[in-house]
Amino acid sequence: MTVDTHKQSGQAIKGVFSTESVTVVGFGATKRRVKQTVYVYVEESPTGDIVCQPLSQQYVPLGRKRVIDRETLFKSFIPAPDIYLEHMLPALASLEKTVDQAEKLRDDGALFSAEFEFKNALRLDEHHVRASFGLGLTYLDRGEKEGALLVFRRISRLSGATAPEHKHLFNEFGIKLRKAGMLKQAMLHYCKALRLSRDDQNLYYNLARTLYEMGRLRAARRMLDQALKRQRDFPEARLFADHIREKALETIAVTGLELSSFETAAAKRGEG
Structure with missing residues (x-):
């Protein structure tokens, strides 16, 4: 984990930090305050914003991101490099391995096994973009349109889905x-x-x-x-453009023929 409080090294902040959260539990005489350690993943953006995101119980960044200033970070949070190295990085590696395995199973036609693995990944990170697309594609491969529609709605709400590297996923799903x-x-x-x-x-x-x-x-x-x-x-x-042009000309010709027939029939009836 890189923690550079004075920006002397030129490296951006990136790693896990901890803070204490106080929660009130119980009622009446049993009411008490409980301290709990909360871990967050912190990363400094290219613009200098300090973005933090809570870690799940599985040590995967999950939930709402918020921007804090540098002073707040070093006043209220403590670096936790052991959590970053020993828990978060292995958890993310395991998550990506699960998604890779699921995609291979889908490519091999083992669709029910692929669904199981994609769902395992989404249990760890419900906002995982590749796993969401993979699950939707698996449903489509099985002809399950309702399941695919549910996934489609989920993807439309994922903020991370709009990253440029996911263009090919939108194309494949399309x-x-x-x-x-x-x-x-x-x-x-x-x-x-x-x-x-x-x-x-x-x-x-x-x-x-x-x-x-x-x-x-x-x-x-x-x-x-x-x-x-x-x-x-x-x-x-x-070729496709030429086909559309020919089809449009055919439509115009048919419409003109129908109009001519209508005018002839109207003339026989003394209309117009």
């Missing part, structure tokens, strides 16, 4: 949602992924496919234009 016929949810996932990476031509292409299946041909064409703007040599997007 593909699975589209193939499962959950087009609105797929569209929302692609839109979130594009907010993380506006220059990814593949995201625009995948969103175009979803919009096309929703019957929104004009919007799909706009997304393909955006994809081709970012990668001119994108044959799939070019």
Whole structure:
């Protein structure tokens, strides 16, 4: 753990600190004050903010983050490097190992075992982004749309899900949602992924496919234009755009034929 009170080393603060919390328990004559040691994970952001987050009983950072100043940190908290090295780091390593194992099981088609491992990971950290996506993908692989919808709602509330490194998870989930016929949810996932990476031509292409299946041909064409703007040599997007153009021309031709037939029938009836 790095604890640099005067910033002499140039390293940011990062590690576990402890503080004492006083809780009142009991009633009446049995009422008493109990001191409890509380551990928090503290990390200094690039902007200099001191962000602290409580540790769970399993020594995983969990719960609401709050920003404190440097003076408060060193006045109210005590460094706990033993907790950081002997408990928190091993707990995080075990958590990531569980998620890795769950993803391998899903890739191998062992979907019920994968679900079990993803849930084990989420019991340790209910806000774990990869585990949440993995569980949702597992439900979609099994055709369980209701379970996937529940996970979709959970992911939409995860603040950590909006980190740029999770763009590919939104994309993969979007593909699975589209193939499962959950087009609105797929569209929302692609839109979130594009907010993380506006220059990814593949995201625009995948969103175009979803919009096309929703019957929104004009919007799909706009997304393909955006994809081709970012990668001119994108044959799939070019072919798809040509297909949409042909389909639009066919629709115009059919509409014109129907209108002509209507006008002919109206003329025979003496209308118009």
